[in-house]
Amino acid sequence: MFLKHSFQGTGINQVLKESKVPKGSFYHFFPSKEDFALAVLENQVEHIKRYGQKYLEEFNAPYLDRFTAFFENLMKPIAQSDFCVGCLVGSFGQEMAALSPPLRQATSGGFVVLKEMIRDFIEKGQAAGEIKGSLNPEVGAVYIVSAMQGSIIMAKVEKSSEPLDIFIKTSVGMLMA
Amino acid sequence: MFLKHSFQGTGINQVLKESKVPKGSFYHFFPSKEDFALAVLENQVEHIKRYGQKYLEEFNAPYLDRFTAFFENLMKPIAQSDFCVGCLVGSFGQEMAALSPPLRQATSGGFVVLKEMIRDFIEKGQAAGEIKGSLNPEVGAVYIVSAMQGSIIMAKVEKSSEPLDIFIKTSVGMLMA
Protein backbone atom coordinates (compact mmCIF):
# COMPACT_ATOMS: atom_id res chain seq x y z
CA MET A 1 0.00 0.00 0.00
CA PHE A 2 2.87 2.37 0.71
CA LEU A 3 4.25 1.58 -2.74
CA LYS A 4 1.02 2.26 -4.52
CA HIS A 5 -0.51 5.09 -2.47
CA SER A 6 2.69 6.57 -1.05
CA PHE A 7 3.25 7.30 2.61
CA GLN A 8 0.81 10.13 3.10
CA GLY A 9 -1.77 8.51 0.88
CA THR A 10 -1.82 5.35 2.93
CA GLY A 11 -4.09 5.48 5.95
CA ILE A 12 -3.37 3.43 9.01
CA ASN A 13 -7.02 2.43 9.07
CA GLN A 14 -6.81 1.08 5.55
CA VAL A 15 -3.73 -0.95 6.46
CA LEU A 16 -5.43 -2.35 9.54
CA LYS A 17 -8.58 -3.23 7.66
CA GLU A 18 -6.66 -4.93 4.86
CA SER A 19 -4.45 -6.90 7.23
CA LYS A 20 -7.26 -7.53 9.74
CA VAL A 21 -5.18 -6.17 12.59
CA PRO A 22 -6.93 -4.25 15.35
CA LYS A 23 -5.72 -0.78 16.04
CA GLY A 24 -4.68 -1.57 19.57
CA SER A 25 -2.40 -4.32 18.35
CA PHE A 26 -0.79 -2.06 15.80
CA TYR A 27 -0.05 0.69 18.27
CA HIS A 28 1.14 -1.88 20.76
CA PHE A 29 4.04 -2.69 18.45
CA PHE A 30 4.54 0.56 16.55
CA PRO A 31 4.70 3.94 18.25
CA SER A 32 3.49 5.71 15.12
CA LYS A 33 2.75 5.43 11.44
CA GLU A 34 6.18 6.88 10.78
CA ASP A 35 7.84 4.21 12.86
CA PHE A 36 5.88 1.56 11.03
CA ALA A 37 7.02 2.96 7.71
CA LEU A 38 10.60 2.84 8.93
CA ALA A 39 10.19 -0.86 9.63
CA VAL A 40 8.63 -1.50 6.23
CA LEU A 41 11.44 0.43 4.59
CA GLU A 42 14.10 -1.50 6.46
CA ASN A 43 12.49 -4.73 5.36
CA GLN A 44 12.55 -3.53 1.77
CA VAL A 45 16.20 -2.59 1.96
CA GLU A 46 16.99 -6.08 3.24
CA HIS A 47 15.10 -7.44 0.28
CA ILE A 48 17.23 -5.39 -2.09
CA LYS A 49 20.38 -6.53 -0.33
CA ARG A 50 19.41 -10.17 -0.85
CA TYR A 51 18.81 -9.50 -4.53
CA GLY A 52 22.22 -7.90 -4.76
CA GLN A 53 23.91 -10.87 -3.21
CA LYS A 54 22.01 -13.28 -5.38
CA TYR A 55 22.53 -11.60 -8.73
CA LEU A 56 25.57 -9.35 -8.42
CA GLU A 57 27.77 -11.62 -6.31
CA GLU A 58 26.72 -15.25 -6.33
CA PHE A 59 25.37 -15.44 -9.85
CA ASN A 60 28.13 -17.10 -11.85
CA ALA A 61 27.96 -15.21 -15.12
CA PRO A 62 29.74 -12.36 -16.90
CA TYR A 63 29.48 -9.17 -14.88
CA LEU A 64 27.30 -7.35 -17.32
CA ASP A 65 24.88 -10.28 -17.39
CA ARG A 66 24.71 -10.13 -13.62
CA PHE A 67 23.93 -6.46 -13.82
CA THR A 68 21.09 -7.05 -16.26
CA ALA A 69 19.68 -9.94 -14.26
CA PHE A 70 19.81 -7.95 -11.05
CA PHE A 71 17.80 -5.03 -12.32
CA GLU A 72 15.44 -7.08 -14.44
CA ASN A 73 14.44 -9.08 -11.41
CA LEU A 74 14.40 -6.14 -9.05
CA MET A 75 12.09 -4.26 -11.39
CA LYS A 76 9.83 -7.14 -12.29
CA PRO A 77 7.07 -6.12 -9.85
CA ILE A 78 6.73 -2.76 -11.55
CA ALA A 79 5.39 -4.09 -14.83
CA GLN A 80 3.58 -6.90 -13.02
CA SER A 81 1.59 -4.39 -11.01
CA ASP A 82 0.65 -2.54 -14.17
CA PHE A 83 3.11 0.16 -13.15
CA CYS A 84 1.34 0.97 -9.92
CA VAL A 85 4.35 0.33 -7.69
CA GLY A 86 7.91 1.54 -7.84
CA CYS A 87 10.77 1.60 -5.38
CA LEU A 88 10.00 2.30 -1.74
CA VAL A 89 13.35 3.95 -1.15
CA GLY A 90 12.77 6.38 -3.97
CA SER A 91 9.14 6.91 -3.10
CA PHE A 92 9.68 7.63 0.58
CA GLY A 93 12.72 9.68 -0.29
CA GLN A 94 10.93 11.83 -2.81
CA GLU A 95 7.87 12.34 -0.65
CA MET A 96 9.16 12.51 2.90
CA ALA A 97 12.77 13.68 2.80
CA ALA A 98 11.74 17.25 3.54
CA LEU A 99 8.99 16.31 6.01
CA SER A 100 10.35 13.59 8.24
CA PRO A 101 13.99 13.57 9.31
CA PRO A 102 13.81 9.93 10.41
CA LEU A 103 12.42 8.82 7.07
CA ARG A 104 14.95 10.96 5.26
CA GLN A 105 17.77 9.37 7.19
CA ALA A 106 16.43 5.87 6.61
CA THR A 107 15.99 6.38 2.88
CA SER A 108 19.45 7.89 2.80
CA GLY A 109 20.70 4.64 4.29
CA GLY A 110 18.81 2.75 1.61
CA PHE A 111 20.50 4.77 -1.08
CA VAL A 112 23.87 4.14 0.48
CA VAL A 113 23.19 0.40 0.43
CA LEU A 114 22.21 0.54 -3.23
CA LYS A 115 25.14 2.71 -4.17
CA GLU A 116 27.69 0.57 -2.36
CA MET A 117 26.28 -2.57 -3.93
CA ILE A 118 26.80 -1.10 -7.39
CA ARG A 119 30.13 0.43 -6.51
CA ASP A 120 31.54 -2.84 -5.24
CA PHE A 121 30.14 -4.55 -8.29
CA ILE A 122 31.87 -2.08 -10.61
CA GLU A 123 35.16 -2.48 -8.78
CA LYS A 124 35.05 -6.25 -9.01
CA GLY A 125 33.99 -6.12 -12.64
CA GLN A 126 36.90 -3.82 -13.36
CA ALA A 127 39.29 -6.16 -11.60
CA ALA A 128 37.92 -8.94 -13.78
CA GLY A 129 38.45 -6.81 -16.85
CA GLU A 130 34.77 -6.89 -17.76
CA ILE A 131 33.91 -3.31 -16.88
CA LYS A 132 35.50 -0.21 -18.32
CA GLY A 133 38.45 0.64 -16.11
CA SER A 134 38.26 4.36 -16.74
CA LEU A 135 34.96 4.60 -14.88
CA ASN A 136 35.12 5.95 -11.36
CA PRO A 137 33.20 3.30 -9.38
CA GLU A 138 31.72 5.71 -6.85
CA VAL A 139 30.61 8.20 -9.48
CA GLY A 140 29.30 5.49 -11.76
CA ALA A 141 27.36 3.93 -8.92
CA VAL A 142 25.67 7.19 -7.96
CA TYR A 143 24.79 7.85 -11.59
CA ILE A 144 23.35 4.39 -12.09
CA VAL A 145 21.28 4.51 -8.92
CA SER A 146 19.97 7.92 -10.01
CA ALA A 147 19.11 6.64 -13.45
CA MET A 148 17.36 3.63 -11.95
CA GLN A 149 15.17 5.75 -9.70
CA GLY A 150 14.31 8.12 -12.48
CA SER A 151 13.53 5.36 -14.93
CA ILE A 152 11.14 3.83 -12.39
CA ILE A 153 9.27 7.12 -12.13
CA MET A 154 9.11 7.45 -15.89
CA ALA A 155 7.89 3.88 -16.23
CA LYS A 156 5.11 4.50 -13.70
CA VAL A 157 4.09 7.71 -15.37
CA GLU A 158 4.17 6.37 -18.92
CA LYS A 159 2.88 2.97 -17.84
CA SER A 160 5.57 1.44 -20.01
CA SER A 161 8.62 -0.75 -19.52
CA GLU A 162 10.55 1.23 -22.06
CA PRO A 163 12.31 3.55 -19.59
CA LEU A 164 13.35 0.51 -17.55
CA ASP A 165 14.72 -1.26 -20.61
CA ILE A 166 16.55 1.86 -21.69
CA PHE A 167 18.00 2.23 -18.22
CA ILE A 168 19.39 -1.30 -18.20
CA LYS A 169 20.70 -1.35 -21.75
CA THR A 170 22.24 2.12 -21.64
CA SER A 171 23.83 1.45 -18.27
CA VAL A 172 25.32 -1.75 -19.59
CA GLY A 173 26.66 0.18 -22.56
CA MET A 174 28.19 2.68 -20.17
CA LEU A 175 29.89 -0.07 -18.17
CA MET A 176 31.22 -1.94 -21.17
CA ALA A 177 34.93 -1.83 -21.65
CA MET B 1 4.08 23.91 -1.12
CA PHE B 2 3.41 21.09 -3.56
CA LEU B 3 7.15 20.82 -4.12
CA LYS B 4 8.00 20.63 -0.46
CA HIS B 5 5.04 18.73 0.99
CA SER B 6 3.98 16.79 -2.10
CA PHE B 7 0.45 16.69 -3.44
CA GLN B 8 -1.22 14.71 -0.70
CA GLY B 9 0.76 16.44 1.99
CA THR B 10 -0.40 19.87 0.89
CA GLY B 11 -3.76 20.93 2.29
CA ILE B 12 -6.00 23.29 0.44
CA ASN B 13 -6.54 25.15 3.67
CA GLN B 14 -2.81 25.69 4.11
CA VAL B 15 -2.55 27.01 0.57
CA LEU B 16 -5.47 29.38 1.12
CA LYS B 17 -4.10 30.63 4.41
CA GLU B 18 -0.62 31.21 2.95
CA SER B 19 -1.94 32.98 -0.11
CA LYS B 20 -4.71 34.78 1.77
CA VAL B 21 -7.32 33.51 -0.66
CA PRO B 22 -10.77 32.66 0.68
CA LYS B 23 -12.01 29.18 0.06
CA GLY B 24 -14.97 30.27 -2.00
CA SER B 25 -12.72 32.16 -4.37
CA PHE B 26 -10.51 29.15 -4.82
CA TYR B 27 -13.37 26.82 -5.61
CA HIS B 28 -14.88 29.42 -7.88
CA PHE B 29 -11.91 29.05 -10.20
CA PHE B 30 -10.79 25.49 -9.55
CA PRO B 31 -13.21 22.57 -9.50
CA SER B 32 -10.96 20.57 -7.22
CA LYS B 33 -7.55 20.31 -5.63
CA GLU B 34 -6.57 17.95 -8.40
CA ASP B 35 -7.52 20.48 -11.04
CA PHE B 36 -5.54 23.13 -9.23
CA ALA B 37 -2.52 20.86 -9.17
CA LEU B 38 -2.88 20.32 -12.89
CA ALA B 39 -2.72 24.07 -13.41
CA VAL B 40 0.33 24.41 -11.18
CA LEU B 41 1.99 21.56 -13.03
CA GLU B 42 1.26 23.09 -16.40
CA ASN B 43 2.77 26.33 -15.22
CA GLN B 44 5.88 24.48 -14.11
CA VAL B 45 6.23 22.72 -17.45
CA GLU B 46 6.05 26.08 -19.19
CA HIS B 47 8.80 27.26 -16.90
CA ILE B 48 10.97 24.33 -17.90
CA LYS B 49 10.25 24.97 -21.56
CA ARG B 50 11.44 28.55 -21.21
CA TYR B 51 14.64 27.37 -19.56
CA GLY B 52 15.16 24.95 -22.41
CA GLN B 53 14.78 27.65 -25.00
CA LYS B 54 17.03 29.99 -23.10
CA TYR B 55 19.90 27.62 -22.39
CA LEU B 56 19.68 24.79 -24.91
CA GLU B 57 18.71 26.81 -27.98
CA GLU B 58 19.40 30.51 -27.70
CA PHE B 59 22.50 30.33 -25.54
CA ASN B 60 25.39 30.85 -27.94
CA ALA B 61 27.97 28.47 -26.58
CA PRO B 62 29.32 24.97 -27.24
CA TYR B 63 26.57 22.40 -26.90
CA LEU B 64 27.98 20.73 -23.83
CA ASP B 65 28.26 24.09 -22.11
CA ARG B 66 24.61 24.73 -22.90
CA PHE B 67 23.74 21.39 -21.39
CA THR B 68 25.59 22.19 -18.19
CA ALA B 69 24.13 25.67 -17.95
CA PHE B 70 20.61 24.37 -18.50
CA PHE B 71 20.68 21.85 -15.71
CA GLU B 72 22.70 23.96 -13.33
CA ASN B 73 20.12 26.71 -13.57
CA LEU B 74 17.15 24.38 -13.56
CA MET B 75 18.42 22.72 -10.41
CA LYS B 76 19.52 25.84 -8.59
CA PRO B 77 16.38 26.03 -6.42
CA ILE B 78 17.09 22.60 -5.01
CA ALA B 79 20.23 23.55 -3.14
CA GLN B 80 18.86 27.03 -2.46
CA SER B 81 15.90 25.53 -0.61
CA ASP B 82 18.25 23.41 1.48
CA PHE B 83 17.12 20.43 -0.62
CA CYS B 84 13.49 20.73 0.38
CA VAL B 85 12.17 21.00 -3.16
CA GLY B 86 12.73 18.95 -6.26
CA CYS B 87 10.99 18.66 -9.60
CA LEU B 88 7.22 18.91 -9.66
CA VAL B 89 6.96 16.63 -12.67
CA GLY B 90 8.88 13.90 -10.92
CA SER B 91 7.18 14.48 -7.60
CA PHE B 92 3.63 14.38 -8.92
CA GLY B 93 4.56 11.49 -11.17
CA GLN B 94 6.04 9.43 -8.40
CA GLU B 95 3.25 10.11 -5.97
CA MET B 96 0.12 10.33 -8.07
CA ALA B 97 0.66 8.29 -11.24
CA ALA B 98 -1.15 5.32 -9.76
CA LEU B 99 -3.81 7.37 -7.98
CA SER B 100 -4.97 10.05 -10.39
CA PRO B 101 -5.22 9.37 -14.11
CA PRO B 102 -5.39 13.08 -14.92
CA LEU B 103 -2.24 13.83 -12.97
CA ARG B 104 -0.54 10.81 -14.47
CA GLN B 105 -1.37 12.00 -17.95
CA ALA B 106 -0.23 15.52 -17.22
CA THR B 107 3.07 14.43 -15.73
CA SER B 108 3.50 12.12 -18.69
CA GLY B 109 3.16 15.19 -20.89
CA GLY B 110 5.76 16.93 -18.77
CA PHE B 111 8.16 14.07 -19.28
CA VAL B 112 7.55 14.15 -23.01
CA VAL B 113 8.40 17.84 -23.06
CA LEU B 114 11.60 17.25 -21.15
CA LYS B 115 12.57 14.27 -23.25
CA GLU B 116 11.93 16.02 -26.56
CA MET B 117 13.91 19.05 -25.43
CA ILE B 118 16.91 16.85 -24.73
CA ARG B 119 16.40 14.73 -27.82
CA ASP B 120 16.29 17.75 -30.11
CA PHE B 121 19.32 19.13 -28.34
CA ILE B 122 21.25 15.90 -28.89
CA GLU B 123 20.30 15.83 -32.55
CA LYS B 124 21.43 19.39 -33.11
CA GLY B 125 24.62 18.81 -31.16
CA GLN B 126 25.36 15.79 -33.27
CA ALA B 127 24.75 17.75 -36.45
CA ALA B 128 27.22 20.31 -35.12
CA GLY B 129 29.73 17.56 -34.41
CA GLU B 130 29.84 18.37 -30.70
CA ILE B 131 27.94 15.35 -29.43
CA LYS B 132 28.87 11.73 -29.96
CA GLY B 133 27.17 10.63 -33.15
CA SER B 134 26.79 7.02 -32.10
CA LEU B 135 24.29 7.96 -29.41
CA ASN B 136 20.64 7.33 -30.20
CA PRO B 137 19.04 10.71 -29.42
CA GLU B 138 15.74 9.27 -28.21
CA VAL B 139 17.37 6.67 -26.00
CA GLY B 140 19.92 9.13 -24.71
CA ALA B 141 17.22 11.64 -23.89
CA VAL B 142 15.16 9.14 -21.91
CA TYR B 143 18.23 8.04 -20.01
CA ILE B 144 19.28 11.57 -19.18
CA VAL B 145 15.81 12.58 -18.03
CA SER B 146 15.72 9.49 -15.84
CA ALA B 147 19.11 10.23 -14.39
CA MET B 148 18.08 13.80 -13.72
CA GLN B 149 14.97 12.78 -11.82
CA GLY B 150 16.83 10.20 -9.81
CA SER B 151 19.66 12.55 -8.99
CA ILE B 152 17.15 15.07 -7.68
CA ILE B 153 15.69 12.47 -5.34
CA MET B 154 19.14 11.49 -4.14
CA ALA B 155 20.09 15.09 -3.60
CA LYS B 156 16.98 15.70 -1.51
CA VAL B 157 17.54 12.58 0.52
CA GLU B 158 21.23 13.14 1.12
CA LYS B 159 20.80 16.90 1.39
CA SER B 160 23.77 17.26 -0.89
CA SER B 161 24.50 18.69 -4.33
CA GLU B 162 26.83 15.81 -5.11
CA PRO B 163 24.27 13.67 -6.96
CA LEU B 164 23.32 16.69 -9.08
CA ASP B 165 26.94 17.43 -9.92
CA ILE B 166 27.58 13.81 -10.76
CA PHE B 167 24.50 13.77 -12.96
CA ILE B 168 25.64 16.77 -14.97
CA LYS B 169 29.28 15.79 -15.28
CA THR B 170 28.65 12.16 -16.10
CA SER B 171 25.96 13.06 -18.61
CA VAL B 172 28.32 15.47 -20.31
CA GLY B 173 30.92 12.73 -20.44
CA MET B 174 28.36 10.44 -22.00
CA LEU B 175 27.50 13.02 -24.66
CA MET B 176 31.09 13.88 -25.52
CA ALA B 177 32.30 12.79 -28.90
Next chain:
DNA sequence: ATAATAATAGACCGGTCGGTAAAATTAGGC
Protein backbone atom coordinates in the same frame (compact mmCIF):
# COMPACT_ATOMS: atom_id res chain seq x y z
C1' DA C 1 -3.26 -21.40 41.21
C1' DT C 2 -2.05 -16.93 40.80
C1' DA C 3 0.12 -12.77 39.82
C1' DA C 4 2.23 -10.14 36.23
C1' DT C 5 2.80 -9.07 31.67
C1' DA C 6 1.83 -9.19 26.74
C1' DA C 7 -1.38 -8.73 23.31
C1' DT C 8 -6.10 -7.97 21.47
C1' DA C 9 -10.04 -5.34 20.70
C1' DG C 10 -12.66 -1.49 19.15
C1' DA C 11 -14.97 2.62 20.74
C1' DC C 12 -13.56 7.10 20.91
C1' DC C 13 -10.83 11.65 20.51
C1' DG C 14 -9.78 16.31 18.58
C1' DG C 15 -8.36 17.94 14.38
C1' DT C 16 -8.08 18.33 9.60
C1' DC C 17 -9.38 16.91 5.11
C1' DG C 18 -11.57 18.31 0.47
C1' DG C 19 -15.56 20.32 -0.78
C1' DT C 20 -20.40 22.86 -0.45
C1' DA C 21 -23.90 26.45 0.50
C1' DA C 22 -25.68 30.61 0.49
C1' DA C 23 -25.42 35.20 1.56
C1' DA C 24 -22.79 39.50 0.76
C1' DT C 25 -20.13 42.31 -2.07
C1' DT C 26 -18.19 44.05 -6.29
C1' DA C 27 -17.96 45.12 -11.24
C1' DG C 28 -19.66 45.83 -15.74
C1' DG C 29 -23.19 46.72 -19.49
C1' DC C 30 -27.07 49.38 -20.63
Next chain:
DNA sequence: GCCTAATTTTACCGACCGGTCTATTATTAT
Protein backbone atom coordinates in the same frame (compact mmCIF):
# COMPACT_ATOMS: atom_id res chain seq x y z
C1' DG D 1 -28.74 54.33 -11.65
C1' DC D 2 -29.95 49.62 -12.16
C1' DC D 3 -29.91 45.03 -13.25
C1' DT D 4 -27.04 41.13 -13.85
C1' DA D 5 -23.35 38.33 -13.45
C1' DA D 6 -18.89 37.56 -11.43
C1' DT D 7 -16.52 37.19 -7.43
C1' DT D 8 -15.78 37.12 -2.43
C1' DT D 9 -16.65 35.66 2.10
C1' DT D 10 -17.25 32.48 5.69
C1' DA D 11 -19.84 29.21 8.05
C1' DC D 12 -20.53 24.60 7.59
C1' DC D 13 -20.53 19.51 6.08
C1' DG D 14 -19.55 14.49 6.49
C1' DA D 15 -15.57 11.71 6.19
C1' DC D 16 -11.44 10.45 7.56
C1' DC D 17 -6.94 11.24 9.76
C1' DG D 18 -3.37 9.53 13.29
C1' DG D 19 -3.52 8.38 17.79
C1' DT D 20 -5.44 7.37 22.72
C1' DC D 21 -8.10 4.96 26.05
C1' DT D 22 -9.77 1.41 28.76
C1' DA D 23 -11.39 -3.04 29.13
C1' DT D 24 -10.60 -7.69 28.11
C1' DT D 25 -8.25 -11.86 26.83
C1' DA D 26 -3.88 -14.86 26.29
C1' DT D 27 0.38 -16.03 27.82
C1' DT D 28 4.08 -16.65 30.85
C1' DA D 29 6.59 -17.00 35.29
C1' DT D 30 6.33 -18.07 39.95
